[in-house]
Amino acid sequence: MKNNGNPRIKTADKRLPQQEFVRKTPTGTEGLDEITRGGIPSGRNTLVCGGAGSGKTLFAMKYLCCGAFEYGEPGLCISFEENSEELAQNMASLGYDLSALEKKKVLAIDHVQIARHEFEETGEYDLSGLFVRIEHGIRSIGAKRLVLDTVEVLFTGLPNEAIVRSELRRLFRWLKEQGVTTIITAETGPRGSLTRHGLEEYVADCVILLDHRVSEQVSTRRLRIVKYRGSAHGTNEFPFLLDESGLSVVPITSVGLTHQASTDRVSSGIPGLDRMLGGKGFFRNSSILISGTAGTGKSSFAAHFANAAAERGERCLYFAFEESPSQILRNMRSVGLDLEQWMDRGLLRIEASRPTSTGLEGHLARMHRDISAFKPVIVVVDPITNLVSIGDSPAVKSMLTRLIDFLKMKNITAMFTNLTVKGMVEETSVGISSLMDTWILLREMDILVRDVSASAPERQRAIHLLKSRGMAHSRKMEPFEITDSGIHMLFLDGRQRNMAQGSESRWARKRAR
């Protein structure tokens, strides 16, 4: 952590030792280093505990691989459970070639096999053999990072628990003198205890808990820093994702409101709407919410926005929670938008998934990853409403806060659509409008707009700019139509508006260009 230059903080530093005094070793797990302000404590022991299948080994191995690849720090893995081949197979699925690292002498794996039935215990002993092996491993490659995965096997492997206990205590103390930063993994015990054998009593510097829980058939992985001696850290539960690209933690809004506000404008893709937005469109790097009842054209607005981005040569990532990519392409073709060409050119990507496919955090983590990989300038989420079906409102709001913060940090302009229920038009179902810079409401007008050429009156869709921070914008409710050549605003002149408000009148249609 660097001091940000605030003089008040500086004086505090002089009096109190701050987290800057604990040297830290980055773990390579995305997001975790941010939460811990730099990583796990260097030269000390960190306990990573979690239930079966919570990703402990993966976490630990990622730590070693990251050290070897990115920081030039060789790593030693003392594996009590899996042998080198098994570990190599597991890590190959994440794109790490352990045997190549072993050949380069930046990684060593020592598989410690303990089979209780092989042992006959006949009196006093200690675990110096294990110490010797660790020390030898460290010396042979000059290891800076060490993983003991899962040291608790000793408890079941050796008959005398008292000896194992005292020897582990000695081991953890000894490790601190070896100049290595150690991760010790352990399985969580029953009834909420951190580890089955109380290892947390010995490893006191840093404890990280990996949790995997299922709520309403949706599984969510969470990570929490239980303890971090001598350092400030995020204490919340952070969602994390475990998939083919490894483990990534999604920090919530730890960074705060520090993003730069842009004065650049970006077109909505609809000239009439741009005109309503002070003639120039949305601010870049802002968040836009489009609310409306069913069938008011929310997705079409979003598609216009995406289309305009692609026309400018900007990348757009479209998260669809309701329709499949091909369905979106077909529907948008009917309003004159050929989105497929942008997909072919790599300017548009549609990521479709069912909201219920994973938990909110899973979605958030996935979106994080997709955004980091595709590096879009524009992001569309269509619609966010469906996410409500898998979480309660506060959870959805917190997830969106995190997402919006992340997008703003990345200078991405984001458009969200939101389905509202008739009768509560101005209440967005998740109360998220306060997070948004621009809020557009689409509604069915109560008035009748009659086409001069048509004989029957038609119900008219209308757009209303409820808010748009930092710009002069139209406050009028403007009717629009969706044709096979796209969305067109129908600006009414003063007389027409009066007539509209009189609601019995007829008016001519005027097409905005």
Add this chain to the structure above:
Amino acid sequence: MKKKRTSKSGGVRARSSRNGNGETKPSVKRADEPMEWELRLYVAGNTPNSIAAFSNLQQICEKHMGGRYRIEIVDLFENPQLARGDQIIAVPTLVRRLPTPIKKIIGDLSNTERVLVGLDLKPARSFAARR
């Protein structure tokens, strides 16, 4: 090469020297006195446990193996790379390399009864079903 000890050699100063490759030379049976027992005792330095283990082992061997044995002492401080081969974590560990199968006995060998069971010199009552 590690110092090989026979039953006649006394003391437990685990002297050893490295030959560079750290491999154990396969034991060569002498024609006149066939080695039925090949034992290896792993220790880590000259600790009370090590000394106790060696003297206990000598006594047991003298009494039950009648000269047809060989004890090899491996000091892991001197030859740490050898810990991996026999999967040693606890010391002292006695490994019965011959006759097969390999057996491991951990501790200072003070419980003679259990050493004999572990070396298959005495049938285990409680473990009889397993053997």
